[in-house]
Amino acid sequence: MLKKVAFGLSLVLAGLLLVWMLGDGRLHEAFSRLIGIPAWVAATVIGSQAFSYFCRALRIAGEFSQSAPLPFTQFLRISLLHNFSVNIIPFRGGELMLPYLLHRAGVPGTRAVTTLVWLRVQDALVLGSIALLLWPGIALFLRSTAILGIFLGVVIFRHTARRLRAPQAYPGLQKWFDALTAALDAPLASWGWSISNWLAKLAGQAVLLVALASVAIETGALGTLGGELSAMLPVQGVGGFGTYEAGVAFGLSGGQGDWLRYLVPAFALHLFTLLFAAASGILAWIALPDALPAAAPGTPEKA
Numbered sequence: 102m103l104k105k106v107a108f109g110l111s112l113v114l115a116g117l118l119l120v121w122m123l124g125d126g127r128l129h130e131a132f133s134r135l136i137g138i139p140a141w142v143a144a145t146v147i148g149s150q151a152f153s154y155f156c157r158a159l160r161i162a163g164e165f166s167q168s169a170p171l172p173f174t175q176f177l178r179i180s181l182l183h184n185f186s187v188n189i190i191p192f193r194g195g196e197l198m199l200p201y202l203l204h205r206a207g208v209p210g211t212r213a214v215t216t217l218v219w220l221r222v223q224d225a226l227v228l229g230s231i232a233l234l235l236w237p238g239i240a241l242f243l244r245s246t247a248i249l250g251i252f253l254g255v256v257i258f259r260h261t262a263r264r265l266r267a268p269q270a271y272p273g274l275q276k277w278f279d280a281l282t283a284a285l286d287a288p289l290a291s292w293g294w295s296i297s298n299w300l301a302k303l304a305g306q307a308v309l310l311v312a313l314a315s316v317a318i319e320t321g322a323l324g325t326l327g328g329e330l331s332a333m334l335p336v337q338g339v340g341g342f343g344t345y346e347a348g349v350a351f352g353l354s355g356g357q358g359d360w361l362r363y364l365v366p367a368f369a370l371h372l373f374t375l376l377f378a379a380a381s382g383i384l385a386w387i388a389l390p391d392a393l394p395a396a397a398p399g400t401p402e403k404a
Contacts, residue, residue: 131369134313142312149305153298160294164287169206178389185382211280219284227295259285314366327352345371
């Protein structure tokens with residue numbers, strides 16, 4: 102019942118937002134800015150975002166190539182459909198697409214869910230480290246100490262997770278502990294693909310934001326960081342509208358000054374990310390045939 106109420110509320114809010122946008126001149130201005138970007142900017146951002154998606158698929162393939170021996174095109178399809186769902190379905194509901202598709206491919210459900218959680222934690226740690234390196238006004242000692250603390254925290258957590266044992270009263274917990282250990286034992290290349298993904302994504306979007314907002318590249322990088330950090334909030338509306346624009350505007354203004362003037366370029370950047378995710382998901386659906394087995398009778402078709 103609570104899920105239905107939350108979903109209905111998100112649809113109402115999305116409808117009100119759509120009505121407001123259609124009646125606001127800034128929507129037209131955002132589209133005009135996006136269409137008017139130079140060709141080299143368009144080529145740069147499209148290429149960088151495509152490489153970012155490629156890195157995500159390689160990371161998933163590296164995680165599950167042993168337990169789900171699929172061709173890389175299938176891992177690419179799973180990654181693109183998961184990304185499309187995350188960008189469209191409200192309240193982070195699209196995250197369920199990844200464990201759903203992996204489970205269809207033969208990966209145990211516990212392993213798929215724990216790996217999804219760990220991938221998101223990994224993304225947050227990598228993105229947080231990049232923010233610590235780039236955000237102005239942070240002393241070098243604090244930057245290095247925080248990044249070192251993140252590294253040590255991961256090492257300690259992995260060491261502790263290996264030794265988790267379920268109480269005798271709850272033997273079913275052990276399979277989750279084992280799945281968590283398997284997720285944490287992913288190859289080190291997983292970290293490399295995560296770093297490559299974020300660097301490519303942020304760099305391309307920073308170039309686009311420079312063209313949209315007429316700011317320096319350093320400021321554009323902070324704007325993209327603000328948007329991606331806000332996208333990790335647990336509560337999101339349909340398509341992430343509202344929180345993403347606020348995060349981008351906050352990053353562009355550095356948390357100071359009239360950040361409202363940056364809402365139009367922030368909205369234009371968001372439009373691009375959504376359109377690119379949708380186009381990639383639709384292309385994966387059409388051009389990459391589904392080689393996964395059909396769902397068993399009684400299995401929900403919708404994640």
